[in-house]
Amino acid sequence: MKQVSAVKIGNMQNPDPEKRGKVEVLDVPVKNVGDDEVKIKVAYCSICGSDPHLVDGIFGWAPPFGLGHELSGVIVEVGETAAAHGWKVGDRVGGNFRNYCGKCYYCANGMEQFCENATEDPGMAEYVVWNERQPVKVPDGVSLKNACLIEPVSIAVRVMDKANIKTGQNAAVSGGGPIGLLCLQLASLNGAANLTMFEPNPARRELARKYGAKYVIDPTKEDVEKWADKITDGRGFDVCLEASGAPAAAETLLKISAKCARVVYVAQYPRDYNMPLNLQSQLFMKELEITGVFVSPYAFTRAARIIERLDLDDLTAVVFPIDRATEAFEAHLTGKHPKVLIHCNPGLE
Numbered sequence: 193m194k195q196v197s198a199v200k201i202g203n204m205q206n207p208d209p210e211k212r213g214k215v216e217v218l219d220v221p222v223k224n225v226g227d228d229e230v231k232i233k234v235a236y237c238s239i240c241g242s243d244p245h246l247v248d249g250i251f252g253w254a255p256p257f258g259l260g261h262e263l264s265g266v267i268v269e270v271g272e273t274a275a276a277h278g279w280k281v282g283d284r285v286g287g288n289f290r291n292y293c294g295k296c297y298y299c300a301n302g303m304e305q306f307c308e309n310a311t312e313d314p315g316m317a318e319y320v321v322w323n324e325r326q327p328v329k330v331p332d333g334v335s336l337k338n339a340c341l342i343e344p345v346s347i348a349v350r351v352m353d354k355a356n357i358k359t360g361q362n363a364a365v366s367g368g369g370p371i372g373l374l375c376l377q378l379a380s381l382n383g384a385a386n387l388t389m390f391e392p393n394p395a396r397r398e399l400a401r402k403y404g405a406k407y408v409i410d411p412t413k414e415d416v417e418k419w420a421d422k423i424t425d426g427r428g429f430d431v432c433l434e435a436s437g438a439p440a441a442a443e444t445l446l447k448i449s450a451k452c453a454r455v456v457y458v459a460q461y462p463r464d465y466n467m468p469l470n471l472q473s474q475l476f477m478k479e480l481e482i483t484g485v486f487v488s489p490y491a492f493t494r495a496a497r498i499i500e501r502l503d504l505d506d507l508t509a510v511v512f513p514i515d516r517a518t519e520a521f522e523a524h525l526t527g528k529h530p531k532v533l534i535h536c537n538p539g540l541e
């Protein structure tokens with residue numbers, strides 16, 4: 193079967209073609225389906241901001257390795273135990289790309305995101321084989337095209353868990369990429385007031401406005417702290433979500449946070465970057481709660497339920513067939529599209 197794979201490690205935008213990372217479609221064997229597993233014919237798999245980082249070599253994986261974790265598809269084969277638990281051929285699914293063991297210290301203590309034996313079957317492929325625990329059903333009214341976003345939506349669900357928005361609290365999101373825009377939509381559904389998006393890209397600001405932001409501010413042109421004071425009567429935002437990955441934004445959020453605010457970091461940051469934090473004035477005096485989100489355990493069922501209430505069509509508008517995956521990555525890296533999808537089995541809708 194076809195699988196989109198990293199075949200050479202390196203920055204995909206390196207001007208020197210010798211050093212540039214490379215993605216190609218390889219022919220790899222399809223796995224056999226075990227008793228407690230299902231085989232999914234993949235419809236769509238969207239490119240995540242983290243995928244080019246994998247090609248970059250952040251996790252030190254040796255090429256070639258398969259990519260992709262934001263997928264939707266249809267079950268085409270079901271193991272005996274999985275069938276006994278209700279999975280059927282024809283079920284439309286999205287879900288958790290990580291297969292947790294359920295047995296290690298972390299799995300047994302409510303922290304399966306740190307599972308010591310987690311495995312993954314790359315999603316930008318014609319088929320994946322998943323443990324029966326991984327898929328969640330796609331609601332009837334939701335297309336497979338939009339359902340590949342169940343995984344990024346699950347991240348936003350987990351952010352909401354940690355942000356703990358109380359109805360009417362002031363909330364700000366920095367970074368209007370897919371995760372920031374999904375967090376914005378969920379924050380709006382969760383009753384956030386004076387919802388504010390900080391984002392330099394005008395097209396992304398436009399989407400933020402459409403998705404419920406009351407204020408959209410370009411942090412490269414406007415004084416973010418002044419705006420925050422104006423919007424919140426000088427008290428700061430009760431909930432601050434950082435989804436841009438930019439160190440400058442990471443620091444600014446601390447400054448515009450209110451007393452007892454929750455500040456959630458949901459991006460990847462330069463590995464050698466240390467954020468200044470004043471323990472006296474920022475943490476102690478303000479009783480800030482600062483936290484991060486790495487992956488999204490215990491959030492997939494809820495992501496699948498809430499997905500029909502989200503506006504996703506703008507995020508799933510750009511699609512490339514799997515044979516043009518290299519081009520799809522190039523399109524993703526231009527930064528011009530909110531998201532780029534790969535159609536892994538053209539014809540499967």
Ligand SMILES: [Zn+2]
Binds near residue numbers: 262344
């Ligand atoms: Zn992702």
Ligand SMILES: [Zn+2]
Binds near residue numbers: 296297298
């Ligand atoms: Zn485990």
